[in-house]
Amino acid sequence: MTDFLAACRAAIGAAHVLTDAADTAGYLTDQRGRYTGRALAVLRPADAAEVATLVQLCARHAIPLVPQGGNTGLVLGSVPDQQGNAVVLSLRRLNRIRAVDPVNNTMTVEAGCVLQHLQEQAAAVERLFPLSLAAEGSCTIGGNLSTNAGGTGVLRYGNTRELCLGLEVVTAEGEIISSLKGLRKDNTGYDLRDLFIGAEGTLGIITAAVVKLFPQPRAQLTALVALQTPAQALQLLQQAQARCGSALTGFELMSDFCLQLVCKHFPDQRLPFAHAHPQYVLLELSDNESEDHARTIFETLIGQALEQGLAQDAVIAASLAQSRALWRLRESISMAQAHEGKNIKHDISVPISRIAEFMEVTDSLVQQAAPGCRMVSFGHLGDGNLHYNVSPPVGVADADFLARQGDINRVVHDSVDRFGGSISAEHGLGALKREEILRYKSPVELRLMRAIKQALDPQQLMNPGKVL
């Protein structure tokens, strides 16, 4: 072990091999503060070559390694387990933007770049990098790729997978694969890129990527629509897509209880309506012409929905400030829920056409299993993806509630399965859902996944205990 650490120090400099508890603490606990693992050391290489050297050292000494980006994941995918025999390999120092090519509409970036920084760099050349999610101020693109992150832009731009044209990866043997050509079309063999994307660091370590850029829309306009039911939200989605096509770049559903929590815990925020409604939809339109043009489209669309009785009330943002205020309502839900106390999260998806029925049926099943529970349901309706979270009944202690977590997970996930859905839409499996997935994935798929793991990481050192 001393040999191994000495070799690491020689490879990347002693200052970047952290072993003191005070230095490593931030790397060992997950973002929600629910789990703290143990590690031999935290290694902070500066570039892909140093990553490759460290992986070779790990292979030689049979040391498991846990790749880590911004450590903002929600499924314990980026923290080590309790054995203490692994190293955390932090990619944060790999934070260079290697190239920006506005004509090719691409940007070549290292894994440790923070997402928000990439959005800003794209904007600096009048382009859009559309990946956007709550943790964008601290998550890294390497983590986004490794978990195939979703977010609010998926409706129009797809998941992180769809935003990537190529990767640089350090394999489990410590070799570097560089596929950073930035091509829109390349049919020359197996799609290794998409195998590493979403593999949560269990097949290799992503060190850089070419990501897609898009033209910046001339105007973005936001509206908040009040409705009675998720089924009506679904109808509105269809009408909005028929009218706006790909200009519809956001469609987020939020229940009244979600926004009640926001207004309770963030008193500076308030709903722009005279009274409450059961459901709300936040729409975003990205227009290539002008704000006026976008406004006309929204007025027609929402005007019709109000006439039809589909919508009960609506507000179209009159200014950028109001638009930001509407998005803040949506973005504050997770934090408001955390302020309210412990809760049980489910990041699920079902076919879009079944989402209203799913909510009706599953709400009722959860109430049977845990009477009085309060549903904090919100999310990306246009992607069939809900954050279907459960807060305890008023007056029930956190510990008593969390003791029921297994039962409630089972009720929700079994229902998701019956509706042909997924128990992890955008967060991944990590260590948290690794056992759970065995119940829902077919034996043949699991066997193929294990065969691929064995083929690419025969020593089983890459992020052990995650995914599989």
Next chain:
Amino acid sequence: MTDFLAACRAAIGAAHVLTDAADTAGYLTDQRGRYTGRALAVLRPADAAEVATLVQLCARHAIPLVPQGGNTGLVLGSVPDQQGNAVVLSLRRLNRIRAVDPVNNTMTVEAGCVLQHLQEQAAAVERLFPLSLAAEGSCTIGGNLSTNAGGTGVLRYGNTRELCLGLEVVTAEGEIISSLKGLRKDNTGYDLRDLFIGAEGTLGIITAAVVKLFPQPRAQLTALVALQTPAQALQLLQQAQARCGSALTGFELMSDFCLQLVCKHFPDQRLPFAHAHPQYVLLELSDNESEDHARTIFETLIGQALEQGLAQDAVIAASLAQSRALWRLRESISMAQAHEGKNIKHDISVPISRIAEFMEVTDSLVQQAAPGCRMVSFGHLGDGNLHYNVSPPVGVADADFLARQGDINRVVHDSVDRFGGSISAEHGLGALKREEILRYKSPVELRLMRAIKQALDPQQLMNPGKVL
């Protein structure tokens, strides 16, 4: 062998096990008529269960199998080799549309469905299935998926890979994986889907898929713009993308010589300009409002290009008939080139920002290698993808010209490689480019590809001699 064929007959009915030369001929020769392979038999199963049974029989008797859809591929990926020990497994009888869900914007289709039929079925529910390519009247979606086909809609909608939400696959062991949930988001383990897509049947057999549908645009408008150089076409592309965003659904470059060939071999077609220009771009705009709206956008965009001297002349289609006539010019190039005589095809891509420089440099290198050659360069400029084809000098015999194929391939592919491009943008590797790719792909990538092949098809029976 008799045992094997008897078992096949028992499994799928004697009428669907073809062994007579007259019956099998159409399955053994490639689309361009350049290669005829040999096979034990052609098997025509009716559904995924029969495919699974046949694959199990092949595994048991160690019989290699060549999956085949519409057999329209251009790289000898769907025909057997000369050994005669393989069977062709035709998927054409798997031609049911299992489900259409306009709310989920998905369609569940079997591998043998002809692409044009899927476009029509989508239109019947007022949706768009945007995959579109020259062979759409006879190619099958299974083949499109197995080769990750491109086509004219990639600029806006992506390759076939981006249009697929899930697959049903028969593995090399004859088991069925069914992932036909139709989810937009599902992060529960390795991305097996994208491994089978583009694998050209070497890892398993795609028997069904869920494909994405899109809202139908209200209007589509086409324009043809005459320019001096590919560099100007690139400038026009940027201006068009900045103005139209994702409404720009087509951007095809064609050299004057391409359209000369079309007008020569299809005398009913003609250019809508008074005289010839060196290059032409076909633009397509898909509008969510109206044809008038689209026309205004095109008039502004193209008007500016004419004023700037970027464009020399232009015509915006005044009717659907004229729009079709413009597209026919583009779509007739391949056929016109075939009528002109033998030619050497290159399906290549480079970063979009380098395409003009690539053409200038490579045109000159080809002229040095084969003076007098005539370049038939056209393709999907917006994707960086050119069909960079070479016709012989006037008066040179086909056989003499084809004898130079290896040299000319080398000149073009080496240049593609220097420009950071791909030697197979949308056609795949098949048997044709299997050796060639060894020169351009890194040893690490080739090693990983072989490891995956070994893991998923340890008997090496799935489409042997293709890709790897």
